[in-house]
Structures are given as C-alpha cells and as structure tokens.
Amino acid sequence: MRHDHVLTAKQFSRADIETILDRAGDFDGPTGDTRHTDSLLGLLFFEPSTRTKMSFETAIKRLGGDTIDMGSVDSSSVTKGESLADTVRVIEGYADAIVLRHPKQGAAKMASEFVDVPVVNAGDGAGHHPTQTLLDLYTIRENAGLDDLTIGIMGDLKYGRTVHSLAQALTNFETTQHFVSPESLALPPEVRYDLDEAGAAVAEHTELEGVLPDLDVLYVTRIQRERFPDENEYRAVASEYGIDLRTLEDATDDLSIMHPLPRVDEIDPAIDETPHATYFEQAHNGVPVRMALLDSLL
Amino acid sequence: MTDDHQLRVGKIRNGTVIDHVTGGQALTVLAILDIDGSGGEEISVGMNVPSDRIGRKDILKIEGRELSQEEVDVLSLVAPDATINIVREYDVAEKHRVERPEEVVGVLSCPNANCITTEREPVESRFAVLADGVRCAYCGTLIREAFADRIEVE
Ligand SMILES: [Zn+2]
Numbered sequence: 001m002r003h004d005h006v007l008t009a010k011q012f013s014r015a016d017i018e019t020i021l022d023r024a025g026d027f028d029g030p031t032g033d034t035r036h037t038d039s040l041l042g043l044l045f046f047e048p049s050t051r052t053k054m055s056f057e058t059a060i061k062r063l064g065g066d067t068i069d070m071g072s073v074d075s076s077s078v079t080k081g082e083s084l085a086d087t088v089r090v091i092e093g094y095a096d097a098i099v100l101r102h103p104k105q106g107a108a109k110m111a112s113e114f115v116d117v118p119v120v121n122a123g124d125g126a127g128h129h130p131t132q133t134l135l136d137l138y139t140i141r142e143n144a145g146l147d148d149l150t151i152g153i154m155g156d157l158k159y160g161r162t163v164h165s166l167a168q169a170l171t172n173f174e175t176t177q178h179f180v181s182p183e184s185l186a187l188p189p190e191v192r193y194d195l196d197e198a199g200a201a202v203a204e205h206t207e208l209e210g211v212l213p214d215l216d217v218l219y220v221t222r223i224q225r226e227r228f229p230d231e232n233e234y235r236a237v238a239s240e241y242g243i244d245l246r247t248l249e250d251a252t253d254d255l256s257i258m259h260p261l262p263r264v265d266e267i268d269p270a271i272d273e274t275p276h277a278t279y280f281e282q283a284h285n286g287v288p289v290r291m292a293l294l295d296s297l298l
Numbered sequence: 299m300t301d302d303h304q305l306r307v308g309k310i311r312n313g314t315v316i317d318h319v320t321g322g323q324a325l326t327v328l329a330i331l332d333i334d335g336s337g338g339e340e341i342s343v344g345m346n347v348p349s350d351r352i353g354r355k356d357i358l359k360i361e362g363r364e365l366s367q368e369e370v371d372v373l374s375l376v377a378p379d380a381t382i383n384i385v386r387e388y389d390v391a392e393k394h395r396v397e398r399p400e401e402v403v404g405v406l407s408c409p410n411a412n413c414i415t416t417e418r419e420p421v422e423s424r425f426a427v428l429a430d431g432v433r434c435a436y437c438g439t440l441i442r443e444a445f446a447d448r449i450e451v452e
C-alpha cells in the first residue's frame with residue numbers, strides 16, 4: 001500500500017488495512033530497525049496529545065529516524081496568527097512527512113492540498129483519527145478477529161473522532177456495530193450516512209443492557225464534562241455509560257474491552273485485572289502499527 | 299416560447315432568461331449569481347407565476363449578461379427544474395437545462411463552525427453534490443435543506 005496522505009479511515013480498503021496490520025506484526029517486538037535513518041517526521045500538534053505524539057515519536061525513532069517539533073502551541077507562530085496553510089508549507093521544507101493534530105475538522109485534508117510530503121491526520125477536531133483506527137483494528141484482530149464480529153461502541157459518539165474512523169473502517173469487514181450513547185451524543189448524521197452507504201449492519205441504542213451479551217468487543221469512549229451544561233447532568237450520564245464488574249455479569253467470558261485512553265471514570269479500575277481489559281495492550285499497539293504506516297509512507 | 303405568463307415582463311434584447319425556477323427562489327438565484335442590481339443591470343423578476351409544469355414558478359430576465367455553464371449548474375441546488383435561455387437580438391440563441399454538478403466550489407459556506415473552511419485559511423469551500431443534498435469536502439457535514447441560507451453573498 002502506498003497512500004500519499006492518511007486523512008480518513010474511509011480511504012482504506014480491506015486490503016490496505018490487512019497489509020498494514022500484517023506489517024505491524026513484523027514490527028511488534030524489539031527490532032533495532034534502521035531502515036529510515038535519514039527520515040525526519042514533522043510533528044505539528046496544535047492541540048495537546050501526549051500519547052499520540054509520543055507514539056509517533058517512538059515509532060519513527062524505532063525505525064532509525066527522528067522528529068522535529070514545533071513545540072507548544074503557545075510559543076509557536078500560531079499565536080502570531082499564521083495560517084495552517086503557511087505553517088505546513090514551511091515545515092514541508094524541513095520534514096519528510098507531517099503528522100498533524102488540529103482542533104478544526106478537515107484541517108489535515110486542507111494541509112494535504114498545500115504540500116507534497118505525506119500528511120498524516122493525527123486527529124482533526126471531532127472529525128477523524130485514522131491511525132488510532134489502525135491500532136484499534138490490530139488489537140481487535142488479535143483478540144476477536146475482524147469478521148463475524150459483533151462490536152459495541154459506547155460513550156460520546158457525536159464528538160468521538162476515534163469512533164467515527166473506527167465505524168467507517170469496520171464496514172470493510174463482516175461486522176455488526178451496536179452504538180450505545182445518550183441521545184444527545186449519538187452518531188452525527190454524516191457518519192451514519194457513510195455507514196448506510198456502505199451497507200453496514202448498524203443499530204443504535206441508549207442502553208448497553210440488552211446488547212452486552214452479544215458482544216465480542218466493547219469499545220468505550222470518554223464522555224467529556226464540557227458537553228454538558230451542568231455538573232449533575234454530566235455525572236448522571238457519565239455513570240450510566242461507565243462500566244464496572246457488576247455491568248460485566250451479562251458479558252461473555254471472551255469479551256474484550258477497549259478504550260482509546262485516557263479514561264476518566266468510564267472503566268472501573270477493578271476491570272484492569274480481568275481478562276476483559278484490552279486497553280493497555282491497545283495503547284502499546286500504537287507503536288508497531290505506526291511504524292508499519294510510516295514505513296509505507298517514507 | 300409563447301408562454302403567456304412570460305409576457306408579463308418585457309422581452310430582453312441581449313441576456314439571459316431563467317425560467318421554471320422553483321416558486322419563491324428568484325432572490326436566492328440572484329444571490330447565487332451575485333446580482334443585486336448595484337452594478338446597474340436591468341433585471342425583471344416574476345415571482346409565483348402559475349406554471350403548468352411546476353405549479354408556481356419564478357422567472358428572471360437579466361439584460362446584458364450571459365450566464366456561464368458553471369453558474370447555471372450551481373442554480374440546480376435551488377432550482378432543479380430551471381431552464382435557461384440565452385437571448386441575442388431578441389432571439390433565443392441557446393437553451394440550457396440546469397444539471398447537477400458533481401461539486402460546487404466557493405458558493406456555499408459550511409454550517410459547521412468547527413470546519414477548517416470557516417477559518418482564515420486560503421481555501422475555498424467545496425461541497426460534493428449528493429442526490430439529496432450537499433456535503434462539505436473538508437469536514438463531511440451534510441446539508442439537506444436550506445441551501446439558500448448557506449449561500450455566500452459577498
Ligand atoms: Zn465543512
């Protein structure tokens with residue numbers, strides 16, 4: 001596979017996904033690889049994201065390459081009013097690929113129109129997060145396989161970019177997707193539109209109870225405090241869409257629980273010690289998957 | 299071209315007649331074409347005129363201006379049944395039907411306040427035209443109705 005830019009999960013075919021995941025398997029474990037010693041990755045994070053950023057840094061360094069970094073947003077030219085289009089055109093002259101995290105939807109797509117080096121979308125507002133999806137798929141494949149899969153996706157489905165990308169990518173496989181959220185945080189119409197266009201088997205629910213026993217995977221996302229006008233309303237919703245050992249009484253023994261992290265209260269730490277907990281493994285998979293992706297781009 | 303209702307407004311010598319516009323959409327059509335009369339154009343507008351074909355229609359006659367195909371295509375978003383006659387020396391020189399374009403660029407503004415196209419960036423709005431609406435090429439937002447509200451009038 002060679003894509004010049006990685007902007008949305010929608011651009012991936014089943015074959016693209018399988019190629020990347022197979023290659024990621026080769027990078028899983030100590031490699032001491034030096035195939036990209038001359039490569040410099042430009043990290044443009046206009047929004048803080050320690051994990052995603054460190055995961056990309058680790059991936060390029062384990063391929064023998066290095067990073068350049070614009071530092072914190074406060075000290076950068078962004079605060080001086082420079083456009084994103086100008087910023088990426090400058091960085092294009094320094095780096096072999098650009099990893100962009102930006103608060104605006106469509107930022108990565110726009111950036112890709114101004115530069116000739118590959119742009120990797122590392123999260124654009126409530127839009128997409130395709131590299132997270134690749135590591136999610138890698139983790140799901142390891143634990144439950146990707147066909148004949150029943151997956152529950154719960155939490156903030158409206159603003160959750162990891163959810164949008166994952167849902168779109170899963171349409172390449174024989175999966176049934178159950179979306180569980182409060183009505184106010186249900187899937188946005190454009191994501192639902194894509195799923196319907198792809199002919200995906202999809203159901204939407206406001207309660208986990210009832211669908212939980214059917215699930216092979218439960219993907220939990222964080223509900224953000226700032227989505228609610230008052231603390232009490234947030235508390236009520238957050239507790240309803242969190243899980244603990246008691247919730248899992250109805251689950252099958254094989255259920256994997258995933259979460260893009262960081263979690264706040266959505267998953268009771270008591271679950272960490274059970275075989276259901278897959279979220280730390282999921283986080284670790286970010287490195288081999290991003291190594292495989294960068295290797296294909298550079 | 300012997301539609302009685304069309305005769306309510308006078309014939310033009312050179313320009314464009316846009317007929318069979320969805321009733322009530324004439325001003326939106328002018329907005330799309332960026333015509334507000336301030337340029338001195340001679341414009342006649344008939345609104346909610348009875349029509350055998352579409353019930354009530356609007357009709358616009360614009361003296362001294364021939365619409366380009368691109369302009370005509372964008373009209374399809376608000377006036378899918380419109381017919382366009384280019385008039386030269388009082389005769390219809392060309393007839394066009396609007397066709398839905400695959401995309402419209404720089405005409406609609408994205409309703410998503412968090413979309414990169416609403417920032418001060420050197421990028422034009424770009425919408426894919428779907429069977430039942432349009433979709434922002436950057437943030438994916440769907441607009442299924444109220445196109446008129448989204449038209450950028452400078
Ligand atoms: Zn948009």
